[in-house]
Amino acid sequence: MPESTPVTQDQYIPAAIAKMADRLEQSTGQQPRITRTSPLHFLLTLTNDRVCLTITWRRDGQGAWKWKHSTLAVDGKDRELARDYDDFIRIWNDPDQADAPPPVAALPALTPLEDESVLPGVIQRTLRSVRAAEDAQVTVAASERGYTLQVTGPSSTMRINYVKGGRTDYSWGPDPRNPFQVYDAYGVERTEHFSRDLNTALAQILGTASAPTVPSQLGNPRSSSVQNSVQVRRHSVIRV
Incomplete structure (x- = not known):
């Protein structure tokens, strides 16, 4: 041809x-x-x-x-x-x-939990670790199947969905069916760009080299490396 x-x-x-x-x-x-x-x-x-x-x-x-x-x-x-x-x-x-910013989509509302002492110990430890990061706003709310932890960074928001996988407190972890969602500053969901890698997504939200270790039912807890975080930032927006 x-x-x-x-x-x-x-x-x-x-x-x-x-x-x-x-x-x-x-x-x-x-x-x-x-x-x-x-x-x-x-x-x-x-x-x-x-x-x-x-x-x-x-x-x-x-x-x-x-x-x-x-x-x-x-x-x-x-x-x-x-x-x-x-x-x-x-x-x-x-x-x-063309140069005007797109309209911001509102995220589904969460009702913050009034008494965080009722949270399972696994979630409380993660909550303390995330709150130690700079420039991050953290809230936690009860959900239909457990709890949702919302982390809002300078340019994006992440929601981690916790469910109980067994009888003990240690069985709590991110929901295997829907572990987390990531939204950019305009409310557009970007979850798919992280390939279910919760820790890399959290590192990007916090703008840090590595994320606090999040106990996970998706695999062994780990911290994401600088290299992984940078790679995701480079490819986290699909553009046309």
Whole structure:
């Protein structure tokens, strides 16, 4: 296929790219242009009179197509990428407000526990460790299945969901089905970017090299390293 030839509907388009193209068309009313720029690359371009989005996919060694690079321009000038899909649609629909922060979504309300002395010892120890960190606000609330510990840092919030796994006080730990959630400053959930690694997520919330050890039913307690924390910070926001 000649370089930069647009791909037609009857030609091969990887499923992930086709799915993104369909979603963008439904949201914007504009059909993206998909180009096979090399045997290893596809390029998606979506434009209107003022906004231009490009997304490049690359095939890895296992044959999977991975999102490699994105660009976003408004009125012909490159700008920072959107924070997420909804933010891109906001910019597409109203480019004059491209630099305005997206609206903040309210997190589900928690009712702080009045008497923390009723908490299991495992949760109390974690609570004391987290409260020792600087620039962190910590609250704990009763939940339907146990307790929720909320940690709010300078730019994000984390909720750890504790349940009882056995008869003893020591059996309390993060819920295996839903151990924690992470939200950015705009209330957008970012939990999936931490691959169920509670301690790395907590280290990022606190802005520290390592998080306080959190007893966990997900595996052995551990503290996250500086390297892991930095890697997560670099890749913790999906942008389009």
